[in-house]
Amino acid sequence: MKISNVGAVLLCVTGMVIVGSSVSISQLILDYPALTGQAARYALAAVVLFAIARRWPRFGLESAPSTGTPTRRPADRAPGPTGGWPTRREWLILTVLAAIGLAAFNAFILIALPHAEPALVGTFIGAAPLGLALLGPLLRGGRPTVRLIGAAGVVVAGTALVQGTGRADAIGVLASLGALAGEIAFSLLAAAVLPRLGPVRVAAYSCALAVPLLLVAALVGGEPARWRAPTGVETATYAYLAALMTVVAFVAWFTGLRRLGVERAGILVGVMPVATLVTAAVQAGRPPTLGSSLGVLVVVLGLTLGLSARPHGERPARPEPAADQSEPEPAVVSTARTASA
Template structure:
């Protein structure tokens, strides 16, 4: 029987649309030391996510264990309820550190390098292959085989993404960096799926952002950014705050919540919406519609999503299986 989770699709779509539409605004901080700027962004986001986890724990019930009753000893039958907020085990902390290193710090570093040697369209086309990578790797992690229909769907989405982004110039360094960014994009979801069911979306996002900060600061020192360090302008400060609040906090939580509901393979299809959102945003800013090839690419992406998101095989349990294996190993 075909299973369709509209809430999961809406959450993942929200995350990808925010990320895709926010790419153009990042151009406002190109003159600010990039790695330092990303460290500031993730530090602000980690603080916001920690506050959400502390004060609004029920936003993501997966990250809070069921309340436990403790008697008062007065014989009145009353008690208190205590909601347990799980902390990551040593193994989970290692996975979160790897997520921060590859999916956050590494991804941003590779994108910055790639953009110095390639046109943005080429970089976006390579990263747009993420749905195919997730469709291939997600079932392999728990001993399964990729569903043929999901592979077909991923291929359609990747083809549509290539039409949306178009081609562009590059060199060997730019191509390697773009594939590095692709690997970071895939690792971001693969590693998160292992720890999401026990820690929850908010806490995974908070730990990931917090762990990325020192990694980015070390990279900034190696790149010689301290010599160019300065206070951001008003526009740069506002942009960093926007990227931290909407593009990181809201988009990450929405994506992780949706990923937990849909599973890796199905959620991976929706990564193809990121370049589409970028295209639509650019068209609105320019005041003119996209070209024929780009419009065709949007339709191809939509067709691929329709095939993948209505597949008869239920892939939502992939993250649960991965998390179950992680809990067993930790125990």
């Protein structure tokens, strides 16, 4: 079976590559109050995203969602014109997305790192493809696809080999699980509002809503005592994170997610640790370990299996019968799906 919707796959891969390769640059802001810095990053990104939404209001809304996701009944669709102002339900979803998928995700990582080795935290977060493969279909009333679940499991196993393992206490494990929940919620909640609002608005609203939540968390965490003006390097780093890692990566991921569906796009989260590994190897000037290299191959295998699977509910295409035929043509399986870049 051919891998379908190449354009959407490339968008998701682009988003994950940007995030994974940007991990190393985050080392430049370790001395700055973390939650305050994240609030500044999302505030700057929100300004840029709202400007894009105002200038190109139809960006990302031109093509219909992927045929891999079953069509909703009219009663289930969000009211209002496509790309309009969020409804009360959408505001609630966006707020929860900002609270769990952005603010809580960052907070859980900060809690976990003093109690768990970074590799173990990354391995927990790397289990997101399996969670998305299971929960995505269930939340829309469908059934998980066995092949997608198996492929997600292969990706998770490969991610564990790439990241490695480490030690952690109970707090580290619980916080890592919280970060995993945030990573899963980020895509699940976004998928619920993407069909009508589009990728740019979903990214803009979620970033804007995360700012006050992060500032409150910073107050609770005692960061005001360490507040100071960022250095030139820190300012440049946060600008990079806001522009590339947030604006570009979020819009690319949400656009691909809207077209592929949650469970199929979720498989591509496995690209992120691979991008981190490759970037680190290039910077260090030495090849990755044998175990990490094997992990990359396992991730690629899982991606191939997952992207070539047909999600539950997707039907093979059947051509229209000709006027002079008394019986319809045999069913023809079509794996190609259109997507506009």
